Amino acid sequence: MNKLLIRGATILTMEGPEAIINAGEILIEDGWITHVGLPGSASGSFDMDEVIEADGQVAMPGFINCHTHAAMTLLRGYADDLPLMKWLSEKIWPFEAKMTGEDIYWGSMLACLEMIKSGTTCFGDMYDHMHEVARAVENSGMRAMLSRGMIGVLPTADKALADAEELARNWHGKADGRITVMLGPHAPYTCPPDYLDKVMNLAAKLKLGINIHVSETLAEVEEIKKRYGKTPVQHLDSLGLFKFPVLAAHCVHLDEQDMEILAQKAMGIAYNPQSNMKLASGIAPVARLLELGATVGIGTDGTASNNNLDMLEELRTGSYLQKVSTMNPEVLPAYRALQMATIDGALCMGLGDRVGLIKEGMRADIILLDATQPHMCPRHHLVANIAYAAGASDVRTVIIDGKVVMLDRVVLTIDEERVMYEVRERAARLAGQ
Amino acid sequence: MNKLLIRGATILTMEGPEAIINAGEILIEDGWITHVGLPGSASGSFDMDEVIEADGQVAMPGFINCHTHAAMTLLRGYADDLPLMKWLSEKIWPFEAKMTGEDIYWGSMLACLEMIKSGTTCFGDMYDHMHEVARAVENSGMRAMLSRGMIGVLPTADKALADAEELARNWHGKADGRITVMLGPHAPYTCPPDYLDKVMNLAAKLKLGINIHVSETLAEVEEIKKRYGKTPVQHLDSLGLFKFPVLAAHCVHLDEQDMEILAQKAMGIAYNPQSNMKLASGIAPVARLLELGATVGIGTDGTASNNNLDMLEELRTGSYLQKVSTMNPEVLPAYRALQMATIDGALCMGLGDRVGLIKEGMRADIILLDATQPHMCPRHHLVANIAYAAGASDVRTVIIDGKVVMLDRVVLTIDEERVMYEVRERAARLAGQ
Numbered sequence: 001m002n003k004l005l006i007r008g009a010t011i012l013t014m015e016g017p018e019a020i021i022n023a024g025e026i027l028i029e030d031g032w033i034t035h036v037g038l039p040g041s042a043s044g045s046f047d048m049d050e051v052i053e054a055d056g057q058v059a060m061p062g063f064i065n066c067h068t069h070a071a072m073t074l075l076r077g078y079a080d081d082l083p084l085m086k087w088l089s090e091k092i093w094p095f096e097a098k099m100t101g102e103d104i105y106w107g108s109m110l111a112c113l114e115m116i117k118s119g120t121t122c123f124g125d126m127y128d129h130m131h132e133v134a135r136a137v138e139n140s141g142m143r144a145m146l147s148r149g150m151i152g153v154l155p156t157a158d159k160a161l162a163d164a165e166e167l168a169r170n171w172h173g174k175a176d177g178r179i180t181v182m183l184g185p186h187a188p189y190t191c192p193p194d195y196l197d198k199v200m201n202l203a204a205k206l207k208l209g210i211n212i213h214v215s216e217t218l219a220e221v222e223e224i225k226k227r228y229g230k231t232p233v234q235h236l237d238s239l240g241l242f243k244f245p246v247l248a249a250h251c252v253h254l255d256e257q258d259m260e261i262l263a264q265k266a267m268g269i270a271y272n273p274q275s276n277m278k279l280a281s282g283i284a285p286v287a288r289l290l291e292l293g294a295t296v297g298i299g300t301d302g303t304a305s306n307n308n309l310d311m312l313e314e315l316r317t318g319s320y321l322q323k324v325s326t327m328n329p330e331v332l333p334a335y336r337a338l339q340m341a342t343i344d345g346a347l348c349m350g351l352g353d354r355v356g357l358i359k360e361g362m363r364a365d366i367i368l369l370d371a372t373q374p375h376m377c378p379r380h381h382l383v384a385n386i387a388y389a390a391g392a393s394d395v396r397t398v399i400i401d402g403k404v405v406m407l408d409r410v411v412l413t414i415d416e417e418r419v420m421y422e423v424r425e426r427a428a429r430l431a432g433q
Numbered sequence: 434m435n436k437l438l439i440r441g442a443t444i445l446t447m448e449g450p451e452a453i454i455n456a457g458e459i460l461i462e463d464g465w466i467t468h469v470g471l472p473g474s475a476s477g478s479f480d481m482d483e484v485i486e487a488d489g490q491v492a493m494p495g496f497i498n499c500h501t502h503a504a505m506t507l508l509r510g511y512a513d514d515l516p517l518m519k520w521l522s523e524k525i526w527p528f529e530a531k532m533t534g535e536d537i538y539w540g541s542m543l544a545c546l547e548m549i550k551s552g553t554t555c556f557g558d559m560y561d562h563m564h565e566v567a568r569a570v571e572n573s574g575m576r577a578m579l580s581r582g583m584i585g586v587l588p589t590a591d592k593a594l595a596d597a598e599e600l601a602r603n604w605h606g607k608a609d610g611r612i613t614v615m616l617g618p619h620a621p622y623t624c625p626p627d628y629l630d631k632v633m634n635l636a637a638k639l640k641l642g643i644n645i646h647v648s649e650t651l652a653e654v655e656e657i658k659k660r661y662g663k664t665p666v667q668h669l670d671s672l673g674l675f676k677f678p679v680l681a682a683h684c685v686h687l688d689e690q691d692m693e694i695l696a697q698k699a700m701g702i703a704y705n706p707q708s709n710m711k712l713a714s715g716i717a718p719v720a721r722l723l724e725l726g727a728t729v730g731i732g733t734d735g736t737a738s739n740n741n742l743d744m745l746e747e748l749r750t751g752s753y754l755q756k757v758s759t760m761n762p763e764v765l766p767a768y769r770a771l772q773m774a775t776i777d778g779a780l781c782m783g784l785g786d787r788v789g790l791i792k793e794g795m796r797a798d799i800i801l802l803d804a805t806q807p808h809m810c811p812r813h814h815l816v817a818n819i820a821y822a823a824g825a826s827d828v829r830t831v832i833i834d835g836k837v838v839m840l841d842r843v844v845l846t847i848d849e850e851r852v853m854y855e856v857r858e859r860a861a862r863l864a865g866q
Contacts, residue, residue, distance in 0.1 A: 391743065
């Protein structure tokens with residue numbers, strides 16, 4: 001048995017706003033959290049394989065980015081500040097059309113590297129060549145929920161279904177259980193009802209959940225209403241999609257009935273504030289969704305529309321955006337924003353029994369933050385300091401599935417220089433330089 | 434004569450979106466930028482007092498935070514997620530009432546430390562005990578525009594005017610010219626017309642500009658309309674305030690006529706997106722103000738409502754917020770946001786002939802950023818990478834007025850541990866712990 005002890009850290013368990021242990025101890029055995037307690041409370045501390053002395057640091061669950069497209073790091077900064085359709089049709093799609101599986105592997109490795117360095121331990125992804133993304137997840141030590149993006153209106157529609165089934169058979173539950181798979185029909189406007197039927201049949205056969213973009217733009221809502229006489233959410237509901245565990249991304253333009261359906265029937269909603277702001281898609285009514293009891297996690301979306309994978313920045317902007325859009329400074333307070341970025345993100349992807357808390361019986365996805373920098377001083381409230389003042393580089397050490405993947409800012413699982421070299425070369429080729 | 438050469442950096446001069454010099458050279462003589470050019474172009478490079486080798490780094494003008502209350506670092510995280518009046522009356526004001534001059538000195542030192550570490554070289558401040566803030570600016574090596582906050586409805590109204598005059602006489606143009614002074618009447622709702630008359634008389638006598646909060650909340654606009662039958666901007670205009678160089682902070686709730694007045698008559702507007710979002714004040718119509726030709730800089734506001742002094746985070750959120758609120762992804766593009774955070778901020782404080790560009794004849798306020806981190810890879814567009822992906826800790830070296838105040842993340846002018854110790858102790862005392 002492998003035993004890892006973290007001691008000395010202030011532990012923010014995320015089991016409640018007051019569930020904070022000063023200078024506590026976390027015992028990890030074979031990747032499981034087996035003890036969380038006061039100083040000196042872990043038994044057998046003489047018998048550890050590894051001890052991390054974390055005085056002055058804060059231990060908390062790793063961030064969970066529940067909606068991104070990792071390989072789009074290749075497109076970071078390639079096209080910004082453009083209208084959506086021009087951005088997609090003249091920039092993003094032509095670039096993506098040239099991408100090979102190897103490009104996607106290296107782009108995903110860069111994303112994993114950036115995520116680890118900013119404290120994200122688990123992400124939800126939807127893209128093409130997903131076995132390459134899976135390889136990147138396996139090699140980097142990350143945890144991920146992977147979906148093969150499927151577009152029903154393209155000639156590749158059936159191949160996408162076959163790819164998705166193959167991805168599930170090869171990777172669901174693999175990489176020591178760090179990888180799970182959901183089916184990824186892209187969106188109601190790109191997947192007609194007969195195609196969504198095929199997706200649901202496959203989901204039933206493989207016992208998988210469904211990861212889909214919903215109501216991201218006003219144009220989408222209008223198009224779906226024109227075609228089906230219903231909002232996207234009500235259209236999907238009438239097709240029976242919510243009989244499956246559904247993670248619905250974006251959900252920007254919703255009416256009250258949409259929100260009730262999502263609150264009652266969706267497994268989770270991925271709120272992507274920075275992408276929705278940067279693309280001028282709109283502001284998701286998250287405060288109201290939370291009132292109705294919805295489970296909402298936070299996603300960065302891809303780096304073509306963000307342009308980084310920094311979850312601290314994302315949860316902060318996500319909180320502030322809800323306050324200003326509701327004219328209510330009390331909504332999405334600091335602790336609630338941190339919950340969304342940890343345990344609620346896990347729940348959104350069906351991983352809530354596994355990660356998102358520092359608690360006995362969970363897998364050990366834990367980050368250690370340096371809480372001694374000037375921007376974290378003084379410490380009237382630790383939770384507010386983290387949610388509203390911390391920066392990505394405050395993350396010093398990252399543990400995923402009980403393994404130390406970054407120690408004092410040195411990433412142990414990835415050759416940083418090689419990854420950045422590959423991405424620079426490939427990005428230049430893809431941009432046609 | 435002291436000669437400092439920076440060589441090897443990619444120079445983002447901020448003289449135009451394409452005005453970027455690869456591996457260029459910047460020569461600084463006695464604090465003045467005397468040469469900016471191609472590799473090997475600086476004369477007499479054998480004769481330098483100091484050479485900074487900056488290969489792989491980006492040199493750009495330091496960030497200019499044109500609205501903050503530095504000493505409020507003491508209140509960081511003390512009270513969050515509360516309605517404005519409850520936040521002020523039950524938390525902020527009672528805490529501030531206990532502050533001594535020494536508290537304000539140490540709180541300001543912490544702010545200077547945090548600003549230097551995140552690449553800010555100049556800030557605009559309004560608070561009490563401003564000679565203590567001036568001492569912190571002098572000792573830290575920062576550049577600042579300082580205003581004694583003046584509230585006309587308090588018994589201290591006349592003392593505030595006397596303090597402001599004393600501040601101007603003692604500190605305007607001091608600290609090697611790094612400190613300038615403006616008069617700081619707090620806001621139209623706290624300064625009645627007769628008091629603003631006194632302020633304008635003093636401004637005329639001392640030849641100083643005026644720094645004032647305007648139209649921050651809807652409640653303020655309604656109150657001023659009730660009292661004077663005019664919007665705050667039109668009320669101030671009718672009093673003749675805009676005959677002076679005015680920096681107007683916030684400007685959230687404006688009608689079209691207000692915007693035309695500000696565009697034509699104000700020296701500058703300080704846009705504080707994160708504070709306005711967090712306090713749920715509203716969204717300043719910055720895109721429209723820019724269309725009308727207004728000069729708009731960016732401010733963090735104090736850390737009680739932010740909760741950090743990170744200008745990269747602020748300019749990014751400021752850009753994204755304008756895109757989403759106008760439903761137009763083309764407004765406030767990356768370069769424009771960087772301009773607002775540099776040269777436009779300087780213009781807002783009457784310092785546009787002195788700092789904000791890397792250009793011959795300007796004082797040398799320059800930062801060097803590490804552009805080789807994973808979140809800055811690949812480099813399709815350097816400007817987008819900085820505006821939309823960089824983090825505060827990417828700032829490695831900071832030069833203010835030609836002096837190196839941080840070298841490779843070591844702050845040379847401030848004892849970090851001492852400052853944080855003082856702030857921790859004082860914050861605990863003030864919070865009554």
